[in-house]
Amino acid sequence: MAGDRSVELVMPKSFATPKRSRRLTLGSTAVQFRQLKEGLYFGYVMADGLYVAEPEKALLDQCYLAARGLTDLAWDELDLSTLNRDRLVDWATRFPPAVQACVEKSLAANR
Numbered sequence: 001m002a003g004d005r006s007v008e009l010v011m012p013k014s015f016a017t018p019k020r021s022r023r024l025t026l027g028s029t030a031v032q033f034r035q036l037k038e039g040l041y042f043g044y045v046m047a048d049g050l051y052v053a054e055p056e057k058a059l060l061d062q063c064y065l066a067a068r069g070l071t072d073l074a075w076d077e078l079d080l081s082t083l084n085r086d087r088l089v090d091w092a093t094r095f096p097p098a099v100q101a102c103v104e105k106s107l108a109a110n111r
Contacts (some may be wrong), residue, residue, distance in 0.1 A: 013029060013030065013031050013032055014032045014033075015032070015033050015034070016033075016034055016035075016036045016040075016041065016053075016061065017033045017034065017035055017036070017105065018036070018037075018038050018041075019035060019036065020033075020035055021033060021034050021070060023037045034061070034065055034070065034071075036061065037063065039094070040061075040064065040094065040095065042057070042091075042094070043057030043060070043091060044057065054087075054093055055082065055083055055084075056083050056084055056087045056088040057091065058093055059078075059080070059083065059088065059103075059106065060088070060091055060099060060103070061091060063095070063098075063099045063102035063103060063106070064095055064096070064099050066102065067096065067098035067099055067102060073102075074095065075105075075106070075109055078106065079109065080106060080107070085107065088103060088107075089103065089107075093111065
């Protein structure tokens with residue numbers, strides 16, 4: 001196609017922090033720090049020197065941030081088939097009611 005240009009979408013690296021959310025660029029890497037309440041720091045495992053969220057925790061964190069208006073969730077792009085649903089429901093009880101409702105919505109949409 002004449003004039004066709006490829007577009008590359010670069011997603012920033014995201015990190016949880018108890019401090020205010022902010023974005024910055026380190027070298028050529030976009031970095032995003034997202035604020036979570038201190039009581040929500042669980043469900044991470046060490047991988048290559050970094051704490052990485054378990055899949056269930058990653059979804060809960062996204063629901064938390066979406067409930068606060070800090071991000072959107074693309075429900076049609078989520079594959080929840082590999083999640084441990086019991087763990088997801090259990091961990092959701094530690095989050096505010098809006099996050100619990102988000103989890104219920106995600107589970108109902110992916111049955």
